[in-house]
Amino acid sequence: MGKVYIVGAGPGKKELLTLKAYELIKKADVILYDELIGDVVELLNQSKAKLLNVGKRSGKHRMSQEEINNLLVKFSKEYDVVVRLKGGDPFVFGRGGEEAEYLLKNGVDFEVVPGVTSAIAVPAVAGIPVTHRRYDPAFVVITGRESRRRLNWEALAKLNATIVVLMGVGKMREICSRLIENGKDPETPAALIEKGFTKEQRVFRGKLKNIAEISEKENVQPPAVLVIGEVAELSLVRG
Ligand SMILES: C[S@@+](CC[C@H](N)C(=O)[O-])C[C@H]1O[C@@H](n2cnc3c(N)ncnc32)[C@H](O)[C@@H]1O
Numbered sequence: 001m002g003k004v005y006i007v008g009a010g011p012g013k014k015e016l017l018t019l020k021a022y023e024l025i026k027k028a029d030v031i032l033y034d035e036l037i038g039d040v041v042e043l044l045n046q047s048k049a050k051l052l053n054v055g056k057r058s059g060k061h062r063m064s065q066e067e068i069n070n071l072l073v074k075f076s077k078e079y080d081v082v083v084r085l086k087g088g089d090p091f092v093f094g095r096g097g098e099e100a101e102y103l104l105k106n107g108v109d110f111e112v113v114p115g116v117t118s119a120i121a122v123p124a125v126a127g128i129p130v131t132h133r134r135y136d137p138a139f140v141v142i143t144g145r146e147s148r149r150r151l152n153w154e155a156l157a158k159l160n161a162t163i164v165v166l167m168g169v170g171k172m173r174e175i176c177s178r179l180i181e182n183g184k185d186p187e188t189p190a191a192l193i194e195k196g197f198t199k200e201q202r203v204f205r206g207k208l209k210n211i212a213e214i215s216e217k218e219n220v221q222p223p224a225v226l227v228i229g230e231v232a233e234l235s236l237v238r239g
Pocket residue numbers: 011012037086087088089090091092093094116117118119122165166167168193194195196197198222223224225
């Protein structure tokens with residue numbers, strides 16, 4: 001039996017891989033990876049491993065989660081080092097939890113290798129610290145996907161926390177208006193960072209009341225991170 005490593009690839013820049021992730025990519029026998037962005041992909045091409053793109057884009061699913069789970073179990077019987085590579089951190093909206101559960105249930109040896117999450121790193125690349133002592137004392141990371149329906153929007157709007165939205169591009173209008181309807185100040189600063197850490201990176205700034213409009217006007221495409229909160233007015237970068 002081999003071992004499965006559920007590995008975070010960071011936000012799209014190879015320098016931001018952990019050393020452990022880097023070593024595992026080098027020594028892997030097989031790598032199952034999601035749709036990754038940035039120069040991390042170059043490292044994959046240098047690896048001796050068999051490469052399998054199991055990335056799922058919303059709308060056109062390449063492989064179901066069930067199929068991926070089954071492949072992980074199958075490969076653990078065929079190879080020594082199986083790497084399951086995911087953007088950011090595998091346990092932050094990355095389905096790493098579901099895969100770990102499945103491996104545990106099936107008696108497969110596995111390990112989770114955390115990665116640098118886009119929820120923190122992408123705001124940072126635009127000079128936005130998700131926490132700053134002068135501003136809100138907490139930050140919350142939410143998804144723009146289906147599970148947002150289970151959110152307590154009233155509580156979220158009232159919480160004095162910076163809100164970081166992943167996978168929110170297609171749902172920005174709904175997310176922003178829900179927050180405003182539930183009492184969040186429409187003048188709250190907001191920033192949207194598209195394709196952070198890549199050559200195509202773009203950063204847009206506005207307010208909660210108009211950031212969705214800016215996004216549509218500028219035709220922002222995923223992946224992008226939306227930051228809502230006073231910290232979004234900061235731009236702590238030089239040059
Ligand atoms: C399926 S979630 C996975 C998050 C990942 N596990 C993490 O910890 O960063 C994908 C979302 O992460 C965000 N994202 C990841 N990398 C990004 C990048 N380089 N620039 C902007 N957004 C990014 C986007 O919101 C995207 O829709």
